[in-house]
Structure formats: structure tokens, C-alpha cells
Amino acid sequence: MISFLVTPRVSALAGCDIQANYVLREIYEGLYGMHAGPRSVVAKALRSGYYWPAMHTDARNLISECNNCQVYRPVRRNPQKKLTPITSPWPFYKWGIDIARPFSEGLGKVKFLILTMDYFTKWIEARPVATITGAQVKKFAWNNIVCRFGLPGEIVSENEKQFRDNPFKDWCEKLMIPAKIGMPTLRTAEVDMVKNNEALGIILDLLEEKREQAAIQEARNKAKMERYYNAKVRSTSFRPGDFVY
Numbered sequence: 001m002i003s004f005l006v007t008p009r010v011s012a013l014a015g016c017d018i019q020a021n022y023v024l025r026e027i028y029e030g031l032y033g034m035h036a037g038p039r040s041v042v043a044k045a046l047r048s049g050y051y052w053p054a055m056h057t058d059a060r061n062l063i064s065e066c067n068n069c070q071v072y073r074p075v076r077r078n079p080q081k082k083l084t085p086i087t088s089p090w091p092f093y094k095w096g097i098d099i100a101r102p103f104s105e106g107l108g109k110v111k112f113l114i115l116t117m118d119y120f121t122k123w124i125e126a127r128p129v130a131t132i133t134g135a136q137v138k139k140f141a142w143n144n145i146v147c148r149f150g151l152p153g154e155i156v157s158e159n160e161k162q163f164r165d166n167p168f169k170d171w172c173e174k175l176m177i178p179a180k181i182g183m184p185t186l187r188t189a190e191v192d193m194v195k196n197n198e199a200l201g202i203i204l205d206l207l208e209e210k211r212e213q214a215a216i217q218e219a220r221n222k223a224k225m226e227r228y229y230n231a232k233v234r235s236t237s238f239r240p241g242d243f244v245y
Helices: 014-029 038-047 055-064 067-072 134-149 168-174 193-230
Strands: 095-100 112-118 124-129 155-158 179-182
Touching: 014 038, 014 055, 038 055, 095 134, 112 134, 124 134, 134 168, 168 179
Parallel strands: 095 155, 155 179
Antiparallel strands: 095 112, 112 124
């Protein structure tokens, strides 16, 4: 036989509200309580012979107010925010540094140019100098790279005396900045500049198409990652008065 309890939404029958709450509490945290979820608590109440229209809502409200269940329940590892994919700069986290020379003398007898470029953003820093020394290169790298953008992951330079000798070499070792020196090779020594320029022109003509294909492929890969990641997202929201542990 099933005992029917009037829904607790009827304010005139306050005794039914108390009776329904008592039944749920006995099943949930009584002598044989199991601290289960709302569906299990409602199913056990039905098997025990109790029913009222709002029993699922009442069970959810009761369980959400249980202090022990909030404290000791398994920690949910699902991400709470959707994925925002970005392009990683780490493969390009390095600077290239070089010396351009000589130019016509300018104000202050400057005729050399120390310049550096970030591999990721293509940002360029430059400084004109009158003479080229290792100390000037070190000062330029400190002021224009480290002080402005932080320690670089790597510095790439040509095989110039100012880069491969002290004090620049010793300065890089103290700051633990890997310094790669470009050594001359047979490929660069025996290059045919006419044919090389023709090949570079062809490459530049095809560059826009390659760049567009790369952008499409990158967008496709990011969308695939977003779908996989966002399928596991379980957002969490709170209202005033909610129990938060």
C-alpha cells in the first residue's frame, strides 16, 4: 500500500510538509541512511510506500543543504570554463641580433646599427652607434631586450667577433641565455645570388596561398580541440545564500 502525502506547496497543510521532510531525512541520513543522490532517495521512498508530487524537488533541496555531503563529496575535475585556444609563442621565443654597417656618418659620428628582431611578433629594436664593441652589444641587449621584454629563450646571431667573444658571451652565460652563433657553411659560401633571388621571388608569390592554407588548418585544429574540451565543461554558478565550501 502506498501512502499519498499532499504536496508541500499547499500552505494550508503545513503538517504534510513536515511529514514529507521527515520521510526524506530518515531515508537520507537516518539510521539506515546512505547519503545518496536525489534519484536514489526518491526511489527508496517509493519502495517504502511514500509518494507526493514534489518529492524530486524536495529531495534535491534537502541534499543540496547537507553539510557533510558538500564537504566530503568527490571533487569534480571537470573544467568550468570553455577552452580559448591561442597560438603558442614558445617555438619562436627567441631574438635574432645583428650588426648593419657601415652607413654614412650621422650626428655624433654614428655609422653602425645594432638591431634585433623578435621571432614571434617580428618586433624590431635598433640603436645607432659610432663604434662596435662587445660592451655596446651587451648594453643594447640588456636595455632593449631584457629590460623591456624579459629574458629571451634564445639569442641567435651571426659569427661576429662582438657576439662570440666576451663580454657578450660571458653575459649570456651568467643570465643562462642560450646564444647560438651562425657559422659559415658551404651552402652560404657558394650560393648563386641570381638564382637564389629568383627562387625567393617564386616563394614570395606562393607565400600568401601557403599562409591562407596554414590559417585554415589552424582554425580547423582549434575547433576540433574546442569541441573535445567543451564537451566536458560543467559550469558552476552561485546565488546569495548558497553553501560554499
